[in-house]
Amino acid sequence: MNKFMEFLEKILMPVAEKLNNNRYLTALRDGFMVALPLIIFGSIFVVIANLPFLDLLIGEEAYSTYQAALGPASAGTLTIMGLFVIIGIGFKLTEQFEGEGIYGGVVALAGFLILTPQVLEGVSGVVPTASLGAEGMFVGIFTAFVAARLYHFFTKKGWTIKMPPGVPSAVSRSFSALIPITLTLTLFLVIRIIFDITRFDSVQDFVYTLVQAPLMGLGSGLPATIVAVVLIQLFWFFGLHGQIIVNSVFDPIWYALANENLQAFQAGEALPHIVSKQFIDSFIVGMGGSGMTLAVILGIFLIGKSRQMKEMGKLSAPAGIFNVNEPIIFGLPIIMNPLVIIPWLLAPVVVAIFTYFTMVTGIVPPPTGVIVPWTTPTVLNGFLATNSWEGGVLQAVNIVIVLVIWWPFLRLLDKQYYDTEKSEEAAKTKADNENNEKND
Incomplete structure (x- = not known):
């Protein structure tokens, strides 16, 4: 076991270090975080607008009016989520280059809009919302990377307009950004013109056909999902935030898949994907945190005899209910603990496979x-x-599956702690008796 852990540490630690320090992946992660409040806002109103059985209670006509009234909440956030992610990535990446983040965000957005066809069903001057959502996500991400990088390059070269002293700082910064932004957006315009004369018509069509569609096909499959889940667990085992590391790579795929499901759901069509952002977040991470440790806390309450386990269960339960599991990860502990590496790796994989097949067979939507x-x-x-x-029942079943897998290992860990506590109590009692005899 020690040799296996040393091997994993030797392989994983350098990879994780590089991923954690990569400014582009960091900007990607932070860019999604910028968009997250807006995404959640839109999601809440999608749920409210599609409450089960509401059409039966208020009638079809009233239900349609009700949905139409709430529709702009998701249309103005979820449907065009790519725009917020682009601004966030451009902003965060430019900040990492120690530049003016706001200009990095707006130049990324402008570059993306220049590349985006502004024609819909023969009407010019209209941007298709599909290009601003799932289909345009990959173009948006790489546009933000390139735009922020070019803006930084031109700024670093000193190709800026220097305003005299006394000019308000807002005006000075605006003129300083003028030339770098102009050069950056000119390059995007040239790219747009080049693609206009190709068979793909636009960068979006090119990327979606050759890159995004194949990647989404890969990311929506069970094998890639299992690989992602295993990596999340392995990184956490060595004390690294596995979700942040792995999600920075997979999130663009998972969000795009989720957005396609949302569009189908709102249109009343069959959902095209099983795996998506919410497949991971709700049915793996969203059951107590990474590793589905809510089941571990439940097991501690059922099994625990040692004081350490009982106290850990009490301390971890309130946070675990809301999917915060740092107390149990660091307190049990799970990190670098060879006694729990098997259930820690195995349980999420089993649950991912079980959840996938319940959904692919139609048992659970x-x-x-x-x-x-x-x-x-x-x-x-x-x-x-x-x-x-x-979906709620499936989560409950998944908790039981995780509990069954963890049960023998929790018993072993609890026995180890219990025996240690008894030995310490016996040693303390013996020492107290010896001191009493000496005093007598």
Whole structure:
């Protein structure tokens, strides 16, 4: 076991270090965080607009009016989520280059809009919302990277307009950004013109056909999902935030898949994907945190005899209910603990496979694409993610599966702690008796 752990540490630690320090992946992660409040806002109103059985209670006509009234909430956030992510990435990456973040954000957005065809069904001057959502996500991400990098390059070269002293700082900064922004957007315009004369018509068509569609096909499959889940668990085992590291790579794919599911759900069509952002967040991470440790806390209450385990259960339970599991990860501990590496790696994989097949067989509907706040408690989380009671039941079943896998290992760990505590008590009692005899 020690040799295996040394081997994993030797392989994983350098990779994780590089991923954590990569400014582009960091900007990607932080860019999604900028968009997250807006995404959650839109998701909440999608849930409210599609409450189960509401059409039966108020009638079809009233239900349609009700949905139309709430529709702009998601149309103005979820449907065009790519725009917020682009601004966030451009802003954060430019900040990492120690530049004016706001200009990095707006030049990334402008570059993306220049590349985006502004024609819809023969009408010019109209930007298709599909290009601003799932289909345009990959173009938007790489546009933000390139735009922020070019803006930084031109600024660093000193190709800026220097205003005399006494000019208000806002005006000075604006003129200083003028030439770098102009050069950056000119290059994007040239790229747009080049693609206009190719068979792809636009950068979006090119990227979606040759890059995004194949990657989404890969990311929506079970094998890639299992690889992602295993990596999350391995990184956490060595004390690294596995979700941040792995999600920075997979999030663009998972969000795009979730957005396609959401569009199908709102149109009343069959959901095209099983795996999506909410598949991971609700049915793996959203059950107590990474590793689904809510089941571990439950097991501690059922099994625990040692004081350490009992206290850890009491301390971890309130946070675990809301999917915060740092207390149990660092307190049990799970990090670098060879006694728990098997259930820690095995349980999420088993649950991912089980969840996938319950959904692919139609027993439980897939997630609708609604982004449920990650602190939503288990069962309610599954209900909201799938818009069905079956989702909540599936989460409950998954908790039982994790508990069964962890049971023998928790018993072993509890016995180890219990025996240690008894030995310490016996040693203390013996020492006290010896001191009493000496005093007598």
